[in-house]
Amino acid sequence: MGLISDGTTVFDAGAMSLGGSMTFIKKLTASSSASLQFIDGASGVVFDSTYKEYVFTFKNIHPQTDNSSLTFQVSSNGGTSYGVNTTTTYFRGQHEEDGSSSALTYVGSDDIADESGFIPLSEDCGNDNDQNCSGIMSIFNPADTTFMKHWLHNMSGMQRNDYAFNEFMAGYFNTTSAINAVKFEFGAGAIDAGDICLYGIK
Secondary structure (H helix, E strand, O other): OOEEEOOEEEEEOOEEOOOOOEEEEEEEEEEEEOOEEEEOOOOOOOOOOOOOEEEEEEEEEEEOOOOEEEEEEEEOOOOOOOOOOEEEEEEEEEEEOOOOOEEEEEOHHHOOEEEOOOEEEEEEEOOOOOOOEEEEEEEEOOOOOOOOEEEEEEEEEEEOOOEEEEEEEEEEEOOOOOOOEEEEEEOOOOEEEEEEEEEEEO
């Protein structure tokens, strides 16, 4: 016999459910791509009020240009332009491959104070064959038209000077307009390879 609370099945036949499931929406694969864009209503992308949280996963993102930073921005006009004002905070842990040094640092130079430029997600990425970055980012309730839109991000990878890094970012988009598109690109050069997938959580 199942356990039902407020119309939601919590236990049934030994299985447990604790809320909304993650639904796959779209996968984009880079191949010397200038950018990767997820635009609501285009090419099967859903980025609207259907889900309260949207999750992006980054797998083996490899830059074409050495020492380049993966960045992103959002749009409230369907990708016609990108540049919503943002405020962020940025922390970084790192460890040299040869064990010679390590650090955990608040990176004030990569913070953004209510500005509209592209936002760094992973800085100083290397383009050697064994260098890339992977991570995850969530944007919360982007279709809301009452509150600002919050997001958070965690990226790991291998930097151009052969150290492991783990970067933590969070912030908000300073707009009450619905956000309906997201664009990813490197600060210099193309996205040589890698996948970015979009999921929705109700």
